[in-house]
Amino acid sequence: MSSSYDFDLIVIGTGPAGCSAALEAARLGLRVAAIERKECIAGVSIHKGTITSKLLRRTILNLQCARQNPLLRQLFPSTKNMRMTDLLSEVESVIAQESQSVTWKLGRSGVTLINGLATFVDSHTILVTSDFDTQYLRGKMFLIAPGSIPHKPDTIPFDSETILDSEELMQMNTVPASLIVVGGGIIGTEYANMFAALGVKTTLIDRHNELLPFVDREIVGILLQAMGDLGVTIRLGVNVDSVHKNPEGHNEARLSNEESLSAQIVLVCSGRRGNTKRLNLDRAGVEMDEHGFIKHDGSFKTHASHIYAAGDVVAFPALASTAMKQGRQALHHLLGVQETYNIQHIPYALYTIPEVSMVGATEEELVRDHIPYQVGRAKFYDTLTGEIRQDSRGMLKLVFRPDTFELLSIHAIGSSAAEIIHVGHAVMELGGTLEYFKETVFNYPTLAECYRTAALNGLRKVTSGPARG
CATH class of the missing domain: 3.30.390.30 (FAD/NAD-linked reductase, C-terminal dimerisation domain)
Incomplete structure (x- = not known):
């Protein structure tokens, strides 16, 4: 490595894409640093997304099974006034275990883990800021994998209490009596299913005329029947024009077809944006689209030839499973390493009910x-x-x-x-x-x-x- 660089490779983000790339780079003999906020080691999917929602789903399925069992159903109370902390009692311990596991893997492999927020100064230099200090680091190559964040439409008055995005949902104190889910993508459909299974009066709204258009129509038809049995009301082909409080103190959503719906909680799942706002990517010569996702050439190379990007920050398909593969693919292309096996087809899963x-x-x-x-x-x-x-x-x-x-x-x-x-x-x-x-x-x-x-x-x-x- 040239003496002008602190590291051969600097990886920004330790989620599935960043972690897999950092570990592979270390295995190949590079001197690697991974930059991550201390509270987010292992990535946003662990702390605010995948793990939390899957633990909630598992608890709900266990409750369903118990209530169907004549010997157990009387042991479980109604979900009315049930606390979210009861449903998510294992979350903190699982998150801690995953964070510790990632930290241990990186350390064992010789990756230098640096806590803080990274911003580019130029195409080879970043400034890392933490609560305790700041430091400049120079890298010969970079892999950017900071993930994504919820998109918040300007037309909806988010308040982090009753009008929420998908990362704020788990901060509710109690299970609501009623819920409107705006957005029928994977995240919105999963949460609509989960809360309906808890007995919450749930309405799912999507601007498209078809739900989950990338899924086989026969399969979607079966899913829609199941959602109907759970009590989910579905409104397709309409937009939410506005949300406001009604005299009863509930949120009222006004739809583009002039229909009004009210609920205790409004959950907005209207897509994601690249988590790139603080990176100052323009200083590195890296281009983004209007949603903050990093543009690349199909091999994850950005407009700066020594800087690659992978995971949710490059948009599709935005899955933890594919992000791991993307991280390794991006690194191999960056280093000119031949892929040993090229996967032709990628499996997808929706954790609906x-x-x-x-x-x-x-x-x-x-x-x-x-x-x-x-x-x-x-x-x-x-x-x-x-x-x-x-x-x-x-x-x-x-x-x-x-x-x-x-x-x-x-x-x-x-x-x-x-x-x-x-x-x-x-x-x-x-x-x-x-x-x-x-x-x-x-x-x-x-x-x-x-x-x-x-x-x-x-x-x-x-x-x-x-x-x-």
């Missing part, structure tokens, strides 16, 4: 692209595990080429959908076909048995009818 997961194209995309296909389906209830779990809506859907039986996509909805998707994903990535599922042995009883049922269902259709697409 029931959960949804998918990998590959939707039926709608295949029809659009004129790709012939056939579908094999299996209900979770076709397996003993599905019966035991009383998962009457669960379904696995295999989409494949009718001539070669090559897998084109997998879609699942129901309990453990995000887990069982990986069985099909692995077969799909390695070029396997439906024949594998027909012939292999699955543990019994498991939901994975649905793969054989769906494969047999699909193979029967090939011999009895024409392909779709």
Whole structure:
């Protein structure tokens, strides 16, 4: 390393993208520094997003199971006046464990962890400011991974008490009696499901005419039925023009169709912005779009050739799982290291109730692209595990080429959908076909048995009818 640089690589942010890049760089022999605010080590997703929401969901599912059990239902009170701290009792300990784990991994690997806020002075120099001191650091290369923050529309008067963004939601004292969720993306739909499952009167509003347009329409149809059973009211194709307090002290949302809805709490999930405001990226020659997301060339290289960006700060797909991969990919491209394996398809999951997961194209995309296909389906209830779990809506859907039986996509909805998707994903990535599922042995009883049922269902259709697409 040139003596003019303090580090070969400076990583800004220790979330999934930043941490994976820093660890890989250290493994490759670079001298690495990672910059992060002390209260956010391991990233915003751990402290304010992924972990908190998943712990809340798990608690809600446990409550649901208990209330369905005749022996247990009388032990659990109504959610009326239930405190959020009761539902999130494990959050602090889990966050502390994750933060300690990341700190230990970085330290063990030889990464210098520096607490503070980073701002660029020039394209090779940053100023790191903490509560105790400031210091200038020079880096030969940079990986920017500060994550994202909630987008707050100017038309909505956020007050951090009853009109909240997704990161403020967990600060509520009690479970509300009623909730309006503005925005039907992944975050908004997940929270609408969770609170409806708690018995909260919930309304979900989205400006698009379709909910979750990137998800297979058949799967969304099943999800909408489940949301209806939970009591979620859905308003699509309308905007929220204004929010104000009504005489009863509740928040009243005025919609673009002139309808008015009131609720105790308004949760706004209208997208995210790149967490780049304080970085002074213009001084480094790094460009952003109007939402604060960093522009890159597809390989995560910014307009400054020695500065790369990864994770939520580059927008799509904004998932912790993909951020880890992006961090490593960005580093390898920065160093000119050949990727050992190129993943063709990335799985996604929505932690709704029931959960949804998918990998590959939707039926709608295949029809659009004129790709012939056939579908094999299996209900979770076709397996003993599905019966035991009383998962009457669960379904696995295999989409494949009718001539070669090559897998084109997998879609699942129901309990453990995000887990069982990986069985099909692995077969799909390695070029396997439906024949594998027909012939292999699955543990019994498991939901994975649905793969054989769906494969047999699909193979029967090939011999009895024409392909779709």
